[in-house]
Amino acid sequence: MTSAPLRFGLVGTGYWARNAHAPALASTEGIELAAVWGRDPRAAAALAAEYRAAPCEEIEAMLAVVDGVAFAVPPDVQASIAAAAARAGKHLMLEKPLATTDAGADELAAAVAEAQVASVVFFILRFRAEIRAWLTEVTAHGGWTGGLASWFGSSLLESSPFNTPWRRNKGALWDLAPHVVALLWSALGPVTSVTADPGPADVSHLILHHQGGPSSTLTVSQNGGEAAAGFEAYLWGDSGRSVAPRLMSDPLPPLRTALTELAGNIRAGRTEHPCDAGFGRDVGHVVAEAQRQILARRPG
Secondary structure (H helix, E strand, C coil): CCCCCEEEEEECCCHHHHHHHHHHHHHCCCEEEEEEECCCHHHHHHHHHHCCCEEECCHHHHHCCCCEEEECCCHHHHHHHHHHHHHCCCEEEECCCCCCCHHHHHHHHHHHHHHCCCEEECCHHHHCHHHHHHHHHHHHHCCCCEEEEEEECCCCCCCCCCCCHHHHHHHHHHHCHHHHHHHHHHHHCCEEEEEEEECCCCCEEEEEEECCCCEEEEEEECCCHHHHCEEEEEEEECCEEEECCCCCCCCHHHHHHHHHHHHHHHHHCCCCCCCCHHHHHHHHHHHHHHHHHHHHHCCC
16 A cells, blocks of 8 residues: 655755755655745745645644645744744754754754654765765775865856855855865765864865764865866875865755655655754854954954
């Protein structure tokens, strides 16, 4: 007997909601995109109509008719709404960062834990099949001394759909670094401390110390320009180096994987996931500490 699909609401109507979350929710087996809420009711109605979902003018109306909620809104908008959704017993498909403050991330993670709902944070690198295969290989091998990674983006170009107020305000440290920290955390072990230093514009340099001794470095910027944009990472040690696969552009396959794993946990009554809200909080703490150091070191 086939179980009924899990009904999900979508919070957000912008580019990422329209081009990633909505089509992923609508095309993932066992999930139904049932409702849409956004700050612009007209945009919510238009997106909902495209997927035969219900437009909701109030968050409470959405929470009354769904099993879970997916988020495609700025992090500090996400944090408060997601905490309320968790307290209402709804499972969560979250974006990184959970919030841009320790307090916001802590409150959301605590609400998830107290409500015993399932959660997944979409650290995109952790859900790509080719990168997962690489992580399986390097963690089985072990013995790595360290890692190096960089991600140069171009979302601050005027032509980019990701040129949004929160990214202009917070830069690559909050937009790109969480992805890279989550990857290096998985490859080399939990991060125990961070040292951070600013470069020009929004360039951020982080040194991560990992449990057991390895260390890694990462550099991120959203001002790389189109010619320099890209992601690269490798681990190194006595036995050589292992290069991570290059980043593919289509977000739908990894997002469907994240949704499938979330749905599997919901049906099995499990709440823990390697990329759950608790892990998202821990990555956020690393980034928040890096921001404190960068602000202290930045001239002027």
